[in-house]
Amino acid sequence: xxxxxxxxxxxxxxxxxxxxxxxxxxxxxxxxxxxxxxxxxxxxxxxxxxxxxxxxxxxxxxxxxxxxxxxxxxxxxxxxxxxxxxxxxxxxxxxxxxxxxxxxxxxxxxxxxxxxxxxxxxxxxxxxxxxxxxxxxxxxxxxxxxxxxxxxxxxxxxxxxxxxxxxxxxxxxxx
Numbered sequence: 001x002x003x004x005x006x007x008x009x010x011x012x013x014x015x016x017x018x019x020x021x022x023x024x025x026x027x028x029x030x031x032x033x034x035x036x037x038x039x040x041x042x043x044x045x046x047x048x049x050x051x052x053x054x055x056x057x058x059x060x061x062x063x064x065x066x067x068x069x070x071x072x073x074x075x076x077x078x079x080x081x082x083x084x085x086x087x088x089x090x091x092x093x094x095x096x097x098x099x100x101x102x103x104x105x106x107x108x109x110x111x112x113x114x115x116x117x118x119x120x121x122x123x124x125x126x127x128x129x130x131x132x133x134x135x136x137x138x139x140x141x142x143x144x145x146x147x148x149x150x151x152x153x154x155x156x157x158x159x160x161x162x163x164x165x166x167x168x169x170x171x172x173x174x175x
Contacts, residue, residue, distance in 0.1 A: 047078040048114035048137055049096040057089025057105070082110040085146065097137040098153035099163060107146020112166075114139050117159075136161050143167035 052059070052075045059071040064080040071083065071091065083091060085107045093101045097116055103109050117135040136159040143165060155161035 046116055048116035048139070049076050049078060050081075050111060050114065051076050051094045051096075052091055053094045053100075054090075054092040056091070058086035059089055059091045059103075060084040060086075077111070079111045079114040082108060084108045095137075095139065097135075097139070097155075097161070097163075099139065100151045101141070102149040104147045104149075107148060108144045109146070109148060110142040110144070112140040112142050135159075137163075139163045141165045141167075 052061075052071050052073055055071055055073045060068045060083070061071040061075070061077060062068045062082040062084060068084075083093070083103055085091060085103055085105050087105055089105050091103050093103065095101070095114065101109070114137070116137040136156055138161065141164070144167065148165075150165070152163045155163060
C-alpha cells in the first residue's frame, strides 16, 4: 500500500446527504493538523462529545497526558483523546454532530479537534438518530495507523461545519 498524506474534507463532498468513507493507513510519522481549520473565525468554543456506542475487544482511551484506560461501552470523551484498538477489536464511535466512525483492529485515531455550537439535543444519546448536523461543528481526526469507516450526516456548510480526516492513507471509497 502506498503511504500518502490524506486530508479528507467531507463537508465539500456533501450535497444534502450522508458521506461515507473507508480509509486505510500504514504506519508513518504523525500527520499535522491544518492550522487554517483551527483558526477559522467563528469556530465554536464548546467541546463536542464522542460516545463509544459499540465496543468489542481491547480498546484503549488515551488522554492528552498519555494516560490509558480501557474504553467501555457508553463512555463519553472529547477532543484531545486517542482511541487505540488491539487485535480482533473494534469500536463504533458516535459524534454529537451525528457522524459515526467505525475504528477497526490495530488502529490509532486521535480526536484532535471537535468543537460544536450548543444545541438542544432533546434526550441523552440521541446523536445516532440525527439526520443532519444540528449546529456548526468542526472536527479534525488524525489517523496514524489502521483502518476506519465513517459516515458524516449532512453538515451545515453555510455555517462553516467541517469534518477533516488526516493521515497517511489510501481512500478505499467515498460515496
